[in-house]
Amino acid sequence: MHKILKRFLASAALACVPLVFSACGSIGGGAVENVEMTTISGIAIKGPIKGALVQICKLNSDGSTGELFGSGVSGSDARYSIQIPKAKAVPPLLVKVSGLPGSTYLSESTGTEVPFTPAESFNAVLDTCDTAKSYAVTPLTDAAYQQVQKFLTDSPSGVADTRIISAANARIATLFNVGDILADPSSDPSYTASLKVIDQMVENSKATGGTSAATSTLQTMALINQAFVDVKSQAYQGYRTEVTAAAAVVVANDPSVTTVVNALVAATAAPPAEPVLADSTPPNAVAHVTVVAGAETSTTSSATLAWSVATTTGGNPVAGYDVYRNGNKIVSVSSTGYVDKPLAQTTTYTYYIIAFDAAGNRALPSAAVSATTPSAPNLSVTVDGQLSSGISLLPQQDIFAPATPSNLTAATSALSATNSSVLLAWNPSTDNTAVTGYEVYRNGSKIATVSLPGYTDPSVSSGTLYTYYITALDAAGNRSVASIQLPVTPNQASLGVTVNGQLSSGITGLPQSDITPPAAPTSLTASTSAVSATNSSVLLSWNPATDNTAVTGYDVFRNGSKIATVTLPTYLDASVTSGATYTYYIIACDAAANRSQTGNQLLVTPNQASLGVTISGQVSPPL
Structure with a gap:
């Protein structure tokens, strides 16, 4: 039997068997010693998992489950808080969430409480141990735990150290288009969308196989884990098919997540290459780190960090960045920026960034930067010892940054x-x-x-x-x-x-006589008509684009996804949900497949019953 398959089956078997206490409450042979304790806390999410057994253990160097340090039960809000000996709070740690009689989770797809049985469990492997941080345990962290087992087979060292764990967590984050899989999913729309899609995969498995939720969960996680053993395999193509089908249902049920769900589906089409674990060359240190502190609310502050893209001379691409505040890692991100909030007012915070590559190799820390948060929203901000100006009373000046593109x-x-x-x-x-x-x-x-x-x-x-x-x-x-x-x-x-x-395909070969794209379409407008009590149609029109030869068509985009290609400057979006907001834009094309820049963005909210329509925040007269 292949080593990877052996390790996968062994770890899967361990994941289904709750650990048993032995000599709890005492250390040594007789007298109870006064042991200093610390707390590891977080949240268990599938949907929210309530009343489940949560155990914190050592992760042995061979990837197996080691000594049990502490246990408890997730609360009605799915959160856990487990005390363990402070001397044992050293990574790598394994957090295991297993079903108990009466445990439930809230299905993201159906909105109903579903039993979380003793046959089910999810794991998370921690490469840091920060008592101030909340650690999530989810299907994504369990997939990363299985990646650790695979990487141990691929790695020359065969040791489950922080490098291997960082690489596994980062790879799953990339495959699901998520920032930090150990962070609370509620802080990342892509994370919550991924969990919705996985839950719908479970529901689809139940519907087609006639199995229980527990069996369908095990089958879905097995599908995910087998697919990620080799993203070029037939198993991965099967996974893509299941994700696409589930995503379509999620978007139909909740159009507000269309953009992030479509991004997840797109990410499955371009999975990153397997890391070269034999290459230990770290990335170069991050440069040009900046931080600006400002008011978040009347009582809290925030710090906005940005830095340049890290480079590397090694065989692995840069996969992400660890953000450190006052010497403690607070988050891993894939982008070159992060907003740290909420923060206390009138407090100085010091940050540095460490880049890591797909194999978990970590760069030297960047130069540290500091910022002092204001005491009230109307005060100026000290950044690296310099007093900035121009931050006035909140009603008079905008200090809030746009959302990330x-x-x-x-x-x-x-x-x-x-x-x-x-x-x-x-x-x-x-x-x-x-x-x-x-x-x-x-x-x-x-x-x-x-x-x-x-x-x-x-x-x-x-x-x-x-x-x-x-x-x-x-x-x-x-x-x-x-x-x-x-x-x-x-x-x-x-x-x-x-x-x-x-x-990618569809890009024609040399020679190419026409390389000039059409002009961007202009003056995009919309009107709506009711189709039913809950659905409407949207009629779009725009000025024709111009081109050095001829415009042959227009791509119509809704919420960032192309929905149609038309030859005339008009399109009827036949059925959308009344009361939901949609963003439309148009791209012109010519015969040589040159594409224009996007035309103006138009926000359209078909209103219910009255048949009025909100366009870019303005309500038009009833149609």
Whole structure:
């Protein structure tokens, strides 16, 4: 039997067998010693798992479950708080959540309480032990636990150290398009969307197989874990099929998650390459770290961090960044920015960043930066010992940054045998006032500022890897956290483009006579009509685009996903949910497959009953 399969089956068997206490409450042979304790806390989520056994154990160097340090039961809010000896609070630790009689979880799909049986369990492997942090235990952390078992087989050392654990957690985060799988899912829309899709996969398994929720859960997790053993395998293609089917149901039931669910489905099409665990070359230290402190509410503050993309000379790409506050790791992120909140007022915080690659190799820490939070929203801010100006009373000045741009995508066109252009597109950001523009970064340097969510990098070298990311701006100069970093390699001659390691199709070969894209469509407008008591149609129209040859069609996008291609400057979106807000934009195409930048973004909210429609915040007269 293959070593990976043996290890997988062994770990799966262990995951289903709750540990048994032996000589609890005492250390040594007789007298009870006074042992200093500390607390590990977090949340157990499938949906919220209530009344389940939570155990914290040592993770042995061979990946097996070691000594039990403490246990408890998750509360009605799915949270746990377990005391363990302080001397034992050293990573790696294993947090195991197992069903007990009466344990339940709230199904994300059906909204009903479902038994969480003793046959079910989820694990999380901690590569840090911070008593101030809340650690999540979810299906994603359990998938990372299984990746640890696989990596132990692949790694030359065969030791479950923090490097292997970091690599496993980061890989699952990337595969699910999530920032930090150990963080509370409620803080990350992509995380909550992933859990909804997994729960729907369980429901689909129940419906097709006639099995119980517990059996369907075990089957779904086995499908996920087998798929991630080899993302080039048939098992992975089966996983993609199940994710796509479940995602369609989730979006139909909750259109508000369309963008993040579509991003998850898109991520399954371009999984990252397997890490080269034999390569121990760390990334270079992160540079250009900045921090700005500001008011979050009348009683709390926040600190907005940004830094340049880390580089590496090793064989593994940079996978993410650990953010440290006052010497303690607070989060892992995949983007080059983070907003730390809520923070206490009139307090100085010191931060540094450590980059890590896909194999868990960690860079040296960046230079430390500090910021002092204001005592009240109307005060200026001290940053690295300098008093900033221009922060006045909150009602008079906007200090809130836009949301992070999402769903960054790329396509290329050849300009010559050695040069190409790169067309970037992303979903529009939101802001408490208004987004005024976007900064486009290539390889850590700003190359453009644009007003719409699209940009064409006019000339880059074919066959060269470039990394792009986007930040959003508002009128007050506030910048969002950077988007995900998108690696793009325009290929030579064939004009295929490698995005996240996958070769896209549909890009024609040299020679290419027309390389000029059409102008962006303008004056996008909308009107609505009721289809039923709960559904409406949206009629879109826009000014025709122009081109150096001829415009052949228009791609229509709703909430960041293409829904149609039409030849005339109008489109009827036949059935949408009344009362829900949709974002539309148009891209023009020509016969050479050149694509324009996006036209103006239009927010449309079909109203119920009255048949009025809210467009960009304004309610039109009833139709």
